Amino acid sequence: MLQNEVFMWLFRSGLVLFAYVLIIVYTGIRVLALIKYLFPSVKAYVFWLIYAVCGCSYFIVSLLRLSRIWFLHQAVMYTLPFLVYFCLGLMIFELVRFGFRIKNGSWLTAGISAGMTGIALSLAVLTMIFGAFNARYIRTVPYEITLNKHGGPTRGNGLRIALVSDLHIGRIVDRKWVTKIVDAVNKTNADVICIAGDIFDINIAMIDNLEAVAEELRRFNAPLGVYACQGNHDVDRLSMREAGKTDRIKDYLDNAGINFMLDEVVLINDSFYLAGRRDARFVGNYQARKTAAELTANMDKTKPVIFMDHQPVDFPGMEEAGADLILSGHTHGGQFFPGNIVTAIMFKSAGAIHYGRWKGRTAQAVVSSGAGLWGPPVRIGTKSEVVVIDVKFKL
Numbered sequence: 001m002l003q004n005e006v007f008m009w010l011f012r013s014g015l016v017l018f019a020y021v022l023i024i025v026y027t028g029i030r031v032l033a034l035i036k037y038l039f040p041s042v043k044a045y046v047f048w049l050i051y052a053v054c055g056c057s058y059f060i061v062s063l064l065r066l067s068r069i070w071f072l073h074q075a076v077m078y079t080l081p082f083l084v085y086f087c088l089g090l091m092i093f094e095l096v097r098f099g100f101r102i103k104n105g106s107w108l109t110a111g112i113s114a115g116m117t118g119i120a121l122s123l124a125v126l127t128m129i130f131g132a133f134n135a136r137y138i139r140t141v142p143y144e145i146t147l148n149k150h151g152g153p154t155r156g157n158g159l160r161i162a163l164v165s166d167l168h169i170g171r172i173v174d175r176k177w178v179t180k181i182v183d184a185v186n187k188t189n190a191d192v193i194c195i196a197g198d199i200f201d202i203n204i205a206m207i208d209n210l211e212a213v214a215e216e217l218r219r220f221n222a223p224l225g226v227y228a229c230q231g232n233h234d235v236d237r238l239s240m241r242e243a244g245k246t247d248r249i250k251d252y253l254d255n256a257g258i259n260f261m262l263d264e265v266v267l268i269n270d271s272f273y274l275a276g277r278r279d280a281r282f283v284g285n286y287q288a289r290k291t292a293a294e295l296t297a298n299m300d301k302t303k304p305v306i307f308m309d310h311q312p313v314d315f316p317g318m319e320e321a322g323a324d325l326i327l328s329g330h331t332h333g334g335q336f337f338p339g340n341i342v343t344a345i346m347f348k349s350a351g352a353i354h355y356g357r358w359k360g361r362t363a364q365a366v367v368s369s370g371a372g373l374w375g376p377p378v379r380i381g382t383k384s385e386v387v388v389i390d391v392k393f394k395l
Contacts, residue, residue, distance in 0.1 A: 020080075020083075023083050023084070023087045024051070024052065024055040024056070024083065026090070027055075027083060027086050027087055027090060028047075028048065028052075030090050030117045030120075031047075031051065031117065031121070032047050032048070032051075033110070033113065033114060033117065034114045034117040034121075035047060037110055037111065037114040038114070054079070055079065055083065057075075057076040057079055058077065058079050060076075061073065061076045067171070070171065073171055074171075074172070077172070077375065077376050077377055078128055078132075078377070080375075080376055081127075081128065081131065081336055081376045081378050081380070082124050082128050084336075084338075085123070085124040085128070085380075086121060086124035089119070089120030089121075089123050089124060090116075090117065090120045092120075093113075093116040093117070093119075093120060096108075096116070097113065097116075128378060130380070131336060131376075131378025131380040132377060132378055134378070134380065134383070134384075135373055135377055135379040135384055136177065136180075136384070137383075137384065138180055138181060138184045138371055138384045138385065138386060139383050139384065139385045140184060140188065140385070140386050140387075140388060141368075141383075141385045141386070141387050141388070142387075142388045142389075142390070143357060143366055143387065143388070143390070144389075144390050144392070145325065145357075145364055145389055145390070145391050145392070146391075146393075146394075147304050147324045147325065147364075147391060147392070147393055147394065148324075148394050149302065149303065149304045149393060149394055150302070150303070150393055150394055151271055151272055151303075151304055151391070151393030151394075157392060157393055158390060158391055158392045158393060159191050159192070159272065159390075159393070160188065160189065160190045160191045160192075160388065160389070160390055161190060161191070161192055161193075161194055161306075161388070161389040161391060162185045162188045162190035162192070162193045162194070162222065162386060162387070162388055162389075163194050163196060163327050163366060163368055163386075163387035163388075163389060164185055164193070164194075164195055164196070164368070164370075164371050164386050164387070165195065165196035165197055165231075165310070165327075165328070165329025165368045165370045165371070166196075166197070166198040166231070166329045166330065166332060166368070166369075166371065166372055166373070166374070167181060167195070167198065167199050167200075167370070167371055167372040168198055168201040168233065168370075168372040168373060168374045169199060169200050169201060169204075169207055169372070170201030170202070170203070170207060171201070171206055172201070172373065172377050173201070173372040173373070174208065174213075175208075175209060175212050175213050175216060177372065178213055178216045178217065179216050181371045181372070181386070182216050182217065182219045182220055184386045185220060185386050186219065186220065186221050188386065188388045190222050190388065191223060191224045192222050192223075192224040192225060192226075192227070192268065192274070193220050193222045193225070193226040193227070194227055194228070194274070194308050194327050195226070195227070195228035195229070195258065195308075196228075196229060196231070196308050196309075196310055196327050196328055196329040196330075196368065197228070197231025197233075197234060197279060197308070197310030197311075197329055198231030198233045198234060198310060198329060198330065198370070198372075198374070199228060199231065199234055199249075199253070200233060200234055200249065201233055201374065202235065203236065204236065204248060204249060204252060205236075210252070214252065214255060214256040217253075217257070217258060218256050218257050220258070224268050224269055225259060225268070226257060226258045226259065227258070227259045227261055227266070227274055227276060227308065228253060228258050228259065228261065228276065228308070229260075229261050229262075229276035229277055229278075229279075229308035229309065229310055230246065230262055230276075230277070230278050230279045231279055231310040231329070231330065232310065232311065232330070233374070234246065234249055235249070236249055246260075246262065250262070259276075260276075261275070261276025261308070262276070262278050263276075263277060263278045263289055263290040263295065264276055265295055265296075265299065267303075271303065271304075272303055272304040272305070272306060273296075273299050273303060273304070273305045273306065274306050275292075275295045275296070275305070275306070275307045275308065275323075276308045277289060277290075277292075277295070277307065277308065277309045277310070278290075279310050279311065280311070280313075280314075281311070291317070291321070292307070292314065292317045292318040292320070292321035292323065293317075293320070293321040295307075295321070296321045296322045296323070299322065301322045304324045304325070304391075304393065305322050305323050305324050305325075306323070306325045306326075306327065307323045307325070307326045307327065308326075308327045308328075309326060309328055310328060310329055310330050311328065311330045312326075312328040312330065312331065312347055312350070312352040312353065312354070312365065313347070313350045313351075313352060315350075315351055315352045315358060315360060315363070315365055316351050316360070318363065319360045319361065319362055319363035323363045324362070324363055324364070325363065325364055325365065325366075325389075326358075326363060326364070326365035326366075327365070327366055327368075327389075328352075328365060328366070328367045328368070329367065329368045329369075329370050330367075331343045331347060331354040331355060331367060331369070332369055332370050332374065332382065333354065333355040333369030333370075333382035333383070334354065334355075334381070334382055335369075335373060335376070335378075335379055335382055336376065336378055336379060336380040336381060336382065337380050337381035337382075340354070340355075340381050340382055347367075352365070352367070353365075353367055354367065355368075355369050355382075366387060368385060368387045369382050369383060369384070369385055370384065370385070371385060371386055372384065
């Protein structure tokens with residue numbers, strides 16, 4: 001099974017790399033035509049050397065271990081989405097050129113074609129600017145869910161949950177961003193705060209001023225507590241030997257007032273159960289975790305059972321084990337178009353969804369697009385969010 005998954009990962013990675021090279025070549029041809037139209041004396045080999053370096057800048061910076069240079073790291077992270085949107089714009093103009101060819105029997109002039117390339121280039125830049133600002137604007141998204149169980153003495157006959165996921169605290173999501181997230185969560189006046197994984201962006205040693213970030217996390221305020229489950233990035237990768245360890249993360253979060261749950265269950269206020277699962281497949285590694293049935297084995301299932309599970313891939317299993325409500329993240333909603341189309345297909349095939357509300361036979365789930373981001377620091381067609389879930393219990 002593991003060999004098959006490794007093969008598929010290599011196969012998909014090869015396809016992605018091949019597609020990326022094609023995008024660089026295609027967009028490069030169009031940019032060169034624009035530059036040659038404006039500056040005919042420009043040498044093609046000089047252009048291709050510069051363009052190839054720019055197009056592959058992310059890989060070059062990573063290989064040379066220059067990611068610690070903040071500005072350089074930020075700049076190269078825009079490369080992929082910029083090329084994607086520039087390519088999409090060019091392809092739209094290709095359809096226009098082709099339609100003109102069919103209708104008039106000739107291609108557009110070199111000047112008009114160059115102008116179209118310039119427009120596509122400008123639109124791609126504007127899209128990046130929009131995406132950067134959009135990613136940093138945190139919305140509050142409400143849900144109302146009714147569970148067919150008694151909930152005990154919580155908020156009258158209900159419970160307010162603040163769900164936040166995928167903070168990815170690290171080089172991009174810094175203390176200022178964490179401050180905005182904490183402020184947004186606290187404004188919900190939730191009874192309990194649930195963090196559905198990916199609190200960190202792989203290595204907590206990459207965070208500038210760890211104690212300052214911990215001060216912000218301590219400001220999370222909910223009368224029934226703050227709980228978190230492990231995400232696939234929540235591992236301490238100081239070395240490959242220590243890749244699967246979570247000791248430093250757990251100690252750090254405990255110090256910040258956050259209960260980091262690794263296949264653990266807690267009965268809160270004698271009203272409902274909250275289970276926090278380990279992530280089954282964290283970055284670069286696999287780990288064993290308890291099944292949903294093992295976690296619910298000793299529960300009084302007349303009480304509501306809420307699961308936090310970072311990746312929305314085991315909804316049917318948790319439903320069968322007695323879960324009433326499942327809280328997930330991981331997908332980022334695709335983060336930027338057309339990624340949202342890809343994630344929608346992927347997680348539907350897993351019997352779940354990539355974003356929003358899911359309804360099973362006896363269980364319900366909410367998948368958040370996350371409050372932070374990973375990789376390219378943009379959101380296009382998705383949003384950074386804090387989720388507020390008002391749960392109503394059976395009278």
